[in-house]
Amino acid sequence: MNPVFPIPDRIELFAVPGLGEIAPGDALGVALCNAVTQAGLAFEDGDVLVIAQKIVSKAEGRLVELASVIPSPFAVSLSESLDATPAKDPRAIEVVLRESRRIVRMDAGLIISETHQGYVCANAGVDSSNVPAGFLSLLPVDPDASAARLREEIRVHSGRDVAVIISDTFGRPWREGLTNVALGVAGLAPLQDYRGQKDEQGHTLSATVIATADELAAAAELLMGKTARRPAVVIRNFPALPGSGSATGTGADLVRPREKDLFR
Amino acid sequence: MNPVFPIPDRIELFAVPGLGEIAPGDALGVALCNAVTQAGLAFEDGDVLVIAQKIVSKAEGRLVELASVIPSPFAVSLSESLDATPAKDPRAIEVVLRESRRIVRMDAGLIISETHQGYVCANAGVDSSNVPAGFLSLLPVDPDASAARLREEIRVHSGRDVAVIISDTFGRPWREGLTNVALGVAGLAPLQDYRGQKDEQGHTLSATVIATADELAAAAELLMGKTARRPAVVIRNFPALPGSGSATGTGADLVRPREKDLFR
Numbered sequence: 001m002n003p004v005f006p007i008p009d010r011i012e013l014f015a016v017p018g019l020g021e022i023a024p025g026d027a028l029g030v031a032l033c034n035a036v037t038q039a040g041l042a043f044e045d046g047d048v049l050v051i052a053q054k055i056v057s058k059a060e061g062r063l064v065e066l067a068s069v070i071p072s073p074f075a076v077s078l079s080e081s082l083d084a085t086p087a088k089d090p091r092a093i094e095v096v097l098r099e100s101r102r103i104v105r106m107d108a109g110l111i112i113s114e115t116h117q118g119y120v121c122a123n124a125g126v127d128s129s130n131v132p133a134g135f136l137s138l139l140p141v142d143p144d145a146s147a148a149r150l151r152e153e154i155r156v157h158s159g160r161d162v163a164v165i166i167s168d169t170f171g172r173p174w175r176e177g178l179t180n181v182a183l184g185v186a187g188l189a190p191l192q193d194y195r196g197q198k199d200e201q202g203h204t205l206s207a208t209v210i211a212t213a214d215e216l217a218a219a220a221e222l223l224m225g226k227t228a229r230r231p232a233v234v235i236r237n238f239p240a241l242p243g244s245g246s247a248t249g250t251g252a253d254l255v256r257p258r259e260k261d262l263f264r
Numbered sequence: 265m266n267p268v269f270p271i272p273d274r275i276e277l278f279a280v281p282g283l284g285e286i287a288p289g290d291a292l293g294v295a296l297c298n299a300v301t302q303a304g305l306a307f308e309d310g311d312v313l314v315i316a317q318k319i320v321s322k323a324e325g326r327l328v329e330l331a332s333v334i335p336s337p338f339a340v341s342l343s344e345s346l347d348a349t350p351a352k353d354p355r356a357i358e359v360v361l362r363e364s365r366r367i368v369r370m371d372a373g374l375i376i377s378e379t380h381q382g383y384v385c386a387n388a389g390v391d392s393s394n395v396p397a398g399f400l401s402l403l404p405v406d407p408d409a410s411a412a413r414l415r416e417e418i419r420v421h422s423g424r425d426v427a428v429i430i431s432d433t434f435g436r437p438w439r440e441g442l443t444n445v446a447l448g449v450a451g452l453a454p455l456q457d458y459r460g461q462k463d464e465q466g467h468t469l470s471a472t473v474i475a476t477a478d479e480l481a482a483a484a485e486l487l488m489g490k491t492a493r494r495p496a497v498v499i500r501n502f503p504a505l506p507g508s509g510s511a512t513g514t515g516a517d518l519v520r521p522r523e524k525d526l527f528r
Contacts, residue, residue, distance in 0.1 A: 177475025
């Protein structure tokens with residue numbers, strides 16, 4: 001677990017405008033650096049770049065054409081029995097099953113599964129929004145590796161050491177609405193551990209570990225929107241421990257191991 | 265459900281320093297206005313004030329002295345059977361039970377319950393950190409009412425129309441670490457509903473409702489810390505629909521009804 005950052009008095013967030021369409025094979029880090037420059041902005045050391053999973057998946061070619069998918073008998077059966085409106089395409093269900101290593105709940109028209117990366121989310125992160133018609137997007141195979149690559153690309157192209165968070169909006173039990181969370185993390189401690197520290201009254205804090213990377217992702221989403229072409233946001237003046245690299249942890253640390261989880 | 269805000273290009277967050285100790289009966293809104301002024305800052309119309317539950321509970325006298333609590337037989341029994349280290353004080357367990365209307369999970373030394381307000385969280389939000397020794401803090405009885413009162417106090421004292429979010433850090437299934445979420449909300453739509461809108465490709469978004477108030481709370485936590493006396497943060501330039509008041513919804517809208525929840 002990681003120590004606690006110094007707490008900043010003030011932070012600011014700004015969206016990276018004008019990124020444009022990203023296609024499989026595009027150098028996303030270079031495109032980001034160019035978009036930042038064209039907007040009259042510049043990366044600074046210690047910035048946190050939060051980027052939506054969808055655009056990373058596009059750059060990495062993590063798209064599946066529905067027409068190429070042959071649904072299994074189980075996917076066809078689910079398509080008929082799941083109480084979804086509109087009914088789910090059995091080919092889309094097949095893609096969800098392929099991205100899943102385990103089903104957690106299957107009810108109310110929803111498939112909530114554990115992905116091969118370990119995330120628990122609806123439809124294994126498979127999504128049809130903001131991708132070409134007839135295609136579905138998949139989560140990056142290894143979001144931490146994607147974040148590390150993107151960070152290195154930005155370092156090479158801009159000379160700046162930024163932390164990178166690849167985010168996606170996930171639902172959660174008990175509360176309405178989705179919030180943005182961190183999938184891949186590079187150059188930033190994802191968790192801050194206050195255990196053993198003392199509060200104002202000298203009381204030792206026993207159970208407080210804050211998911212900082214998820215809070216950074218959530219903050220960035222406020223500037224993303226879902227229909228605007230604004231998939232990248234920079235958070236400035238947050239002490240993200242630049243340069244400490246992978247020693248500070250990755251997004252995988254945010255995934256609770258199944259044996260510690262009371263809700264799987 | 266509420267319509268979508270315009271998406272800002274840039275937001276900033278700053279902590280309110282020097283709030284000082286708050287005691288039961290203190291006018292928290294006045295204290296906040298004074299702290300803001302003394303720091304050379306000023307509220308602006310449309311600011312979002314995020315304030316930690318703990319300080320609201322202190323101002324409202326939502327503290328219980330452990331010495332005054334007589335544990336029930338069930339609390340004593342739980343204290344012995346719960347595998348917690350250090351063992352939980354049966355009087356603290358009694359307080360948790362009194363704040364709960366239903367137990368959701370009881371395992372691994374944890375009591376996860378549904379509070380009378382409907383939140384699902386560890387220990388019903390009962391907490392010993394940052395309160396005087398021998399006392400426990402409870403969640404506000406009605407956080408939305410607390411938020412509305414605080415908003416009105418600030419309006420009267422500063423002349424500014426700010427939105428107010430009363431926040432607390434909650435754990436969640438599947439992911440490590442706590443994140444800050446919105447309990448009480450006043451002057452701000454807690455959820456943004458993108459359903460029915462079209463994405464860049466003309467695809468209609470079907471399942472996207474964003475828990476904006478939770479994301480604002482999470483963003484603010486980045487400036488709070490757990491041991492620093494920094495329970496209040498202002499978010500500026502987020503289009504919080506000032507003046508539209510309770511018509512825009514409250515924190516209660518963020519609580520998923522039990523019958524819609526697959527994990528209770």
